[in-house]
Amino acid sequence: KIQKKPVDLLHIWHELDFITVGLNEPCGSANSTSTPNGTSGLIHLALALLSVVPNSAATERVFSQFGIIHSCLCNCLSSEKVCKQALVRSDMIVRYSSIHCVK
Numbered sequence: 001k002i003q004k005k006p007v008d009l010l011h012i013w014h015e016l017d018f019i020t021v022g023l024n025e026p027c028g029s030a031n032s033t034s035t036p037n038g039t040s041g042l043i044h045l046a047l048a049l050l051s052v053v054p055n056s057a058a059t060e061r062v063f064s065q066f067g068i069i070h071s072c073l074c075n076c077l078s079s080e081k082v083c084k085q086a087l088v089r090s091d092m093i094v095r096y097s098s099i100h101c102v103k
Contacts, residue, residue, distance in 0.1 A: 017043045
C-alpha cells in the first residue's frame with residue numbers, strides 16, 4: 001500500500017551532501033574552505049534555494065517597492081539603481097516610521 005506522506009526535500013539534499021562529501025574527500029582531510037563545484041555545488045545551490053521563504057512579508061514589500069520605483073513612467077532605470085533606491089527607501093522607513101504616510 002502506498003502512503004501519501006510529504007517529502008522533505010531539504011533533508012534529502014542534506015543527506016546527499018553528506019554522502020558526496022564522504023565520497024570525494026580522503027580520510028582526515030578538511031577541505032571545507034574551497035568553493036563547491038560540480039555535484040557539491042549543485043547540492044549547495046539546491047539547499048540555498050529550498051531554504052528561502054518565498055512568501056514572507058518583507059519580500060512582498062520589497063517587490064512592491066520595486067514596482068513603485070520602476071513604473072511605466074520611470075522605466076529607464078537599471079535594475080541596480082532600482083535595487084539601491086528600494087534599499088534607501090526601506091532604510092528610511094525603518095529609521096523614520098512616519099515616512100509610510102508620505103507618498
